[in-house]
Amino acid sequence: xxxxxxxxxxxxxxxxxxxxxxxxxxxxxxxxxxxxxxxxxxxxxxxxxxxxxxxxxxxxxxxxxxxxxxxxxxxxxxxxxxxxxxxxxxxxxxxxxxxxxxxxxxxxxxxxxxxxxxxxxxxxxxxxxxxxxxxxxxxxxxxxxxxxxxxxxxxxxxxxxxxxxxxxxxxxxxxxxxxxxxxxxxxxxxxxxxxxxxxxxxxxxxxxxxxxxxxxxxxxxxxxxxxxxxxxxxxxxxxxxxxxxxxxxxxxxxxxxxxxxxxxxxxxxxxxxxxxxxxxxxxxxxxxxxxxxxxxxxxxxxxxxxxxxxxxxxxxxxxxxxxxxxxxxxxxxxxxxxxxxxxxxxxxxxxxxxxxxxxxxxxxxxxxxxxxxxxxxxxxxxxxxxxxxxxxxxxxxxxxxxxxxxxxxxxxxxxxxxxxxxxxxxxxxxxxxxxxxxxxxxxxxxxxxxxxxxxxxxxxxxxxxxxxxxxxxxxxxxxxxxxxxxxxxxxxxxxxxxxxxxxxxxxxxxxxxxxxxx
Amino acid sequence: xxxxxxxxxxxxxxxxxxxxxxxxxxxxxxxxxxxxxxxxxxxxxxxxxxxxxxxxxxxxxxxxxxxxxxxxxxxxxxxxxxxxxxxxxxxxxxxxxxxxxxxxxxxxxxxxxxxxxxxxxxxxxxxxxxxxxxxxxxxxxxxxxxxxxxxxxxxxxxxxxxxxxxxxxxxxxxxxxxxxxxxxxxxxxxxxxxxxxxxxxxxxxxxxxxxxxxxxxxxxxxxxxxxxxxxxxxxxxxxxxxxxxxxxxxxxxxxxxxxxxxxxxxxxxxxxxxxxxxxxxxxxxxxxxxxxxxxxxxxxxxxxxxxxx
Numbered sequence: 001x002x003x004x005x006x007x008x009x010x011x012x013x014x015x016x017x018x019x020x021x022x023x024x025x026x027x028x029x030x031x032x033x034x035x036x037x038x039x040x041x042x043x044x045x046x047x048x049x050x051x052x053x054x055x056x057x058x059x060x061x062x063x064x065x066x067x068x069x070x071x072x073x074x075x076x077x078x079x080x081x082x083x084x085x086x087x088x089x090x091x092x093x094x095x096x097x098x099x100x101x102x103x104x105x106x107x108x109x110x111x112x113x114x115x116x117x118x119x120x121x122x123x124x125x126x127x128x129x130x131x132x133x134x135x136x137x138x139x140x141x142x143x144x145x146x147x148x149x150x151x152x153x154x155x156x157x158x159x160x161x162x163x164x165x166x167x168x169x170x171x172x173x174x175x176x177x178x179x180x181x182x183x184x185x186x187x188x189x190x191x192x193x194x195x196x197x198x199x200x201x202x203x204x205x206x207x208x209x210x211x212x213x214x215x216x217x218x219x220x221x222x223x224x225x226x227x228x229x230x231x232x233x234x235x236x237x238x239x240x241x242x243x244x245x246x247x248x249x250x251x252x253x254x255x256x257x258x259x260x261x262x263x264x265x266x267x268x269x270x271x272x273x274x275x276x277x278x279x280x281x282x283x284x285x286x287x288x289x290x291x292x293x294x295x296x297x298x299x300x301x302x303x304x305x306x307x308x309x310x311x312x313x314x315x316x317x318x319x320x321x322x323x324x325x326x327x328x329x330x331x332x333x334x335x336x337x338x339x340x341x342x343x344x345x346x347x348x349x350x351x352x353x354x355x356x357x358x359x360x361x362x363x364x365x366x367x368x369x370x371x372x373x374x375x376x377x378x379x380x381x382x383x384x385x386x387x388x389x390x391x392x393x394x395x396x397x398x399x400x401x402x403x404x405x406x407x408x409x410x411x412x413x414x415x416x417x418x419x420x421x422x423x424x425x426x427x428x429x430x431x432x433x434x435x436x437x438x439x440x441x442x443x444x445x446x447x448x449x450x451x452x453x454x455x456x457x458x459x460x461x462x463x464x465x466x467x468x469x470x471x472x473x474x475x476x477x478x479x480x481x482x483x484x485x486x487x488x489x490x491x492x493x494x495x496x497x498x499x500x501x502x503x504x505x506x507x508x509x510x511x512x513x514x515x516x517x518x
Numbered sequence: 519x520x521x522x523x524x525x526x527x528x529x530x531x532x533x534x535x536x537x538x539x540x541x542x543x544x545x546x547x548x549x550x551x552x553x554x555x556x557x558x559x560x561x562x563x564x565x566x567x568x569x570x571x572x573x574x575x576x577x578x579x580x581x582x583x584x585x586x587x588x589x590x591x592x593x594x595x596x597x598x599x600x601x602x603x604x605x606x607x608x609x610x611x612x613x614x615x616x617x618x619x620x621x622x623x624x625x626x627x628x629x630x631x632x633x634x635x636x637x638x639x640x641x642x643x644x645x646x647x648x649x650x651x652x653x654x655x656x657x658x659x660x661x662x663x664x665x666x667x668x669x670x671x672x673x674x675x676x677x678x679x680x681x682x683x684x685x686x687x688x689x690x691x692x693x694x695x696x697x698x699x700x701x702x703x704x705x706x707x708x709x710x711x712x713x714x715x716x717x718x719x720x721x722x723x724x725x726x727x728x729x730x731x732x733x734x735x736x737x738x739x740x741x742x743x744x745x746x747x748x749x750x751x752x753x754x755x756x757x758x759x760x761x762x763x764x765x766x767x768x769x770x771x772x773x774x775x776x777x778x779x780x781x782x783x784x785x786x787x788x789x790x791x792x793x794x795x796x797x798x799x800x801x802x803x804x805x806x807x808x809x810x811x812x813x814x815x816x817x818x819x820x821x822x823x824x825x826x827x
Contacts, residue, residue, distance in 0.1 A: 051782075053599055053786070054599075135563075135567065137556050137567075137568065142556075192600070192601065207600045207602065207607075208607075208611070208774055208778070208779065208782070209774055232683065232772065233772070234682055234770070234772050235769050235770070236662075236666070236769070236770045238666050238669070238670075239666070239669055239681055239682050239770055239771075239772075242669050242670060242673055242674045242681040242682075243681050243682065245674045246673045246674050246677065246680070246681050248680055248681055248682075248683065260670070394784075394785055395554065395785065396548065396549055396551060396553060396554050396785070396786075396787050397548065397549055399553040399554065400549055400550075400553060403553055
């Protein structure tokens with residue numbers, strides 16, 4: 001039986017024509033992009049590598065959140081000057097230690113949150129309580145306060161006392177991480193958008209698309225130069241650099257040397273230091289000679305000059321210059337492949353299972369050329385006689401190995417880490433990375449813990465000296481880490497914008513410090 | 519035809535369920551998202567609260583039944599990252615991907631038909647060389663390279679186009695579509711060329727010529743119609759790839775589509791959003807495959823007879 005004839009050939013062109021017409025009729029507008037149009041075109045445009053996961057103020061110790069929120073939408077009581085390291089007044093005008101455990105803060109008058117509620121001692125107490133003492137599991141609690149709960153009291157409208165269980169000489173510095181939020185903020189769950197006192201407030205945030213800030217008309221301080229600020233995000237560094245080169249953005253952050261920002265590139269020292277953490281409770285890494293061998297095979301100078309294009313400095317400690325507790329005469333392991341091989345051979349002769357496979361774990365895109373860096377190190381370790389296998393992971397997978405509780409039955413592994421001390425005091429690094437039970441430490445000794453605690457209890461020059469001495473001790477007696485390099489960051493900046501990045505810019509990019517070039 | 523559609527729906531159901539279960543189990547193999555969402559100092563209680571609040575404390579089978587129940591009621595849960603409905607996020611992103619995919623395929627099909635037919639009609643001509651060049655390029659150059667080079671040439675050096683984003687009107691489309699179209703255009707051109715070479719040497723074409731049909735009529739009304747079936751099959755496969763999310767292009771150009779959303783969801787261990795995206799694309803691909811089958815039946819009487827039977 002014959003099928004009826006079908007006029008086929010005219011159907012497809014019609015469909016094609018209709019599709020074309022539909023596209024033209026839509027004005028070439030991309031679906032899901034209606035939010036992206038308009039708003040703030042004459043303002044400041046910043047392109048970030050990723051969207052902030054949240055703008056919740058108590059999460060602002062997360063880099064991707066803090067870079068937008070801190071000192072822009074919300075403000076702390078005090079802020080640390082990244083150049084001098086000194087604490088400067090912000091929402092608190094004065095502070096003093098009124099007993100070994102208690103600090104008293106005098107608060108700024110005439111400040112209101114963007115929802116109209118007043119900023120006073122009640123609001124400050126509410127915020128600290130919410131961030132530090134609640135069950136919200138805030139990042140700032142983990143990063144700055146650990147297990148410590150604080151007692152906060154609003155003495156009167158402008159006087160606040162904060163009491164810690166033990167004397168804490170750097171409590172004001174810790175509190176500089178707590179961004180003040182309105183008392184109308186939920187205490188039972190984290191919020192997406194904070195109500196703060198900062199020079200800007202959220203105008204429009206379309207997840208996945210764009211974040212717009214507008215200047216806070218009731219801001220207590222100096223009016224910022226830009227009325228509107230638009231953030232967008234592009235994962236590819238070369239696209240971010242191209243956006244500034246093409247005049248589509250004014251500032252692009254987190255660039256690599258090869259991203260091509262050219263004359264628009266501005267390199268600046270950040271607080272990040274790279275290192276290998278050695279899981280020293282697992283053989284053969286439980287033998288200090290193997291950990292020393294790992295240190296000997298890393299040619300830090302070569303890495304800094306080649307892969308990091310002279311934008312990094314060889315490191316002998318986990319904090320850079322400018323942080324209290326930095327040792328200026330840091331002892332950097334020399335590159336000595338022969339000595340490394342000798343140490344491995346000695347260990348083998350003593351029955352240490354040096355042929356056991358060691359995993360060398362890295363996080364994709366954690367810093368420019370991390371893969372090449374890890375490959376270089378693996379090659380050197382192989383020459384020294386160790387059996388090392390590279391494993392590159394995404395952030396979540398790598399964090400399982402970086403943060404306690406560590407996975408079980410992993411075998412020995414070397415973990416590439418990059419640590420940025422945002423706070424300006426080595427205590428924040430020591431607590432997490434050096435204490436035997438630190439959240440990001442694989443092991444230690446009771447004696448080293450004691451030294452750390454003793455140093456942290458000191459103030460002034462004594463504190464500086466005691467902390468600085470710990471790095472050498474760690475390298476000689478503990479050797480949990482092979483420090484690699486103090487890193488730098490690169491941003492692309494339009495010639496139309498006046499801004500000088502500093503060591504804190506990666507974590508806290510203060511919009512009020514930016515202005516148009518007249 | 520109704521019977522055919524019913525049979526097709528039933529046979530597609532199994533792969534659809536396999537995809538749903540596959541993404542469910544594979545996502546959970548990637549680890550606990552607690553480290554991404556909780557501070558380093560999170561207490562065991564806080565970790566437990568997080569796990570319970572997100573239903574991760576139940577056995578994997580209970581989670582699976584909950585998930586499948588949610589699928590039936592179109593409730594995929596909320597995003598871990600944004601707290602928004604996962605289904606709403608997926609549905610909002612999907613049209614942007616469809617726009618990109620359809621625009622790309624439209625250009626690829628039209629371009630492939632013109633170049634492929636010309637190349638088959640005039641072997642070793644300019645069109646034939648373009649055809650070879652396109653197929654070689656499609657096979658050997660990765661998307662991201664095209665995208666980055668395109669940005670630097672057309673946006674930065676020449677200043678003709680925006681680097682990325684979706685606010686530049688027609689200009690915003692050029693680089694993403696141009697990047698995406700290379701592969702389907704190259705592949706389709708070769709398919710059309712091959713099919714047309716066969717068709718142009720077939721007896722019915724010689725018969726048409728002997729009856730005095732002109733070159734254009736021979737190509738468009740006789741050869742091309744018969745060469746369309748294999749091209750349609752390949753175009754369908756390529757379209758599936760585009761609908762599945764032009765991940766690289768969407769990520770590089772900041773295109774607000776489902777590919778970018780899926781990548782963000784994977785990196786953020788945002789299981790609910792990932793599952794909603796995968797289901798949406800799987801259903802779309804299922805519908806697209808049915809449309810391809812229908813198109814195939816319309817083009818080929820033999821297939822149509824089988825369908826009718």
